[in-house]
Amino acid sequence: MAVFQLPNLSPEILLRFSPTPLDFINRRRINFFRPLSAIGDSQSVAPDSESRNRMFILGMGFVGGFFAQQLKEANWVVSGTCRSDPKKKEWEKRGINLHPFSADSPEWSLLLDSVKDYTHLLISIPPLADIGDPMLRNVELLRGKLSSGNLRWLCYLSSTSVYGDCGGAWVDENHPPNPKTQSAKVRLAAEEGWLSLGRDLGVSTQILRLGGIYGPGRSAIDTLLKQERLSEGQKRRASRKFTSRVHVEDICQVLQASTEKPSSGEIYNVVDDDPAPREEVFEYALELIAKRWPEIINTKPFPFLYESREESSLRGEKRVRNEHMKNKLGVKLIYPSYKSGLQSIVENMDNPF
Ligand SMILES: NC(=O)c1ccc[n+]([C@@H]2O[C@H](COP(=O)([O-])OP(=O)(O)OC[C@H]3O[C@@H](n4cnc5c(N)ncnc54)[C@H](OP(=O)(O)O)[C@@H]3O)[C@@H](O)[C@H]2O)c1
DSSP states (O other): OEEEEOOOOOHHHHHHOOOOHHHHHHHHTGGGOOOGGGSOSOOSOOGGGTTSOEEEEESOSHHHHHHHHHHHHTTOEEEEEESOHHHHHHHHHTTOOEEEOOTTSSOHHHHHHHHTTOSEEEEOOOOBTTTBOTTGGGHHHHHHHHHTSOOOEEEEEEEGGGGOOOTTOEEOTTSOOOOOSHHHHHHHHHHHHHHHHHHHHTOEEEEEEEOEEEBTTBSHHHHHHHTOOOOHHHHHHTTOSOOOEEEHHHHHHHHHHHHHSOOEEEEEEEOOSOOOOHHHHHHHHHHHHHHHOGGGOOOOEEEEOOOOHHHHHHHOOOEEOOHHHHHHHOOOOSOSSHHHHHHHHHHTSOOOO
16 A cells, blocks of 8 residues: 655635635636626526637536636637536626536526527536436437527547556557546547537537547646545545646647637547656655645545556556547647656646645
């Protein structure tokens, strides 16, 4: 069992360090926001917006949130969905109006009447292991509503988990998917469902297979500083030799590039160049914290467990290639390795103490 030494922070310090991803967007990307007075209080598609690109984000989560800010800065009309009122209010303050929407509720028709006014649709709602993609359950309704609208680009956020276990080999998009877990199986089915819907609608459709997502507010640095408990699954994944990951800013770059070079049915792996083990990433994160705030380092054990050969092959060892996204979309990674990604997170973090 590997044991990590963690900074041992006082409860007062921890209380002061409880930022949300939105806080980070606010701090780092402060130039993304126009003064509130300059922003209309609604982002519904007004007649004067008709000539502009319009993105609707189904599931305004971590990636969706960062991408929405980037698009807004580039003068897109942006909207999307969330499931909680506080989140909706938080985004309203930033000039983005979200539709309260749960895929389990019956308000589909109303939502899709809004979505069809948009030119671009990003799907970021994950599938559920038991029912699959919650949106595709109503695929007929989706097809019917969206076929009469303005949609011309659709992108589904998927996962590299669809490849299954490849014994540590390098895999590109031509490698046949072989999902082993139920969640990876439904992910692959969701990819196929969105590709097929995109074809039927005659709109540009792309699938992004994302590695483990990290960024400001969600990284090994944050886990250590907040002394979050790792789930058993996370601890086990620590012992994997290879974990592909990607910084949220690079995902946004790829998304942006794919709106500029739309494809019909293209699949892109979106990962960095350095599929390093999670344990190594945590060691490096701890080094960065110790360098930046040497005074706070006390120690506390942080155990990682090792998974059995069976568990490991179920989760899948592989190294994921990213040349296709670089060559076809012309993307140059901002953070080719977790090292530069974590460094930038630490450098841009306000002193939490
Ligand atoms: N995290 C990773 O390392 C990773 C790796 C590969 C792929 N992915 C996938 O990539 C996508 C984007 O990742 P992310 O980290 O940005 O995701 P995230 O932060 O978890 O955001 C997911 C969004 O989907 C919404 N949502 C979830 N279930 C819903 C339902 N039943 N009905 C309506 N909305 C629902 C959430 O709503 P609320 O805002 O109301 O919660 C949230 O806005 C997700 O599909 C994720 O599974 C993630």
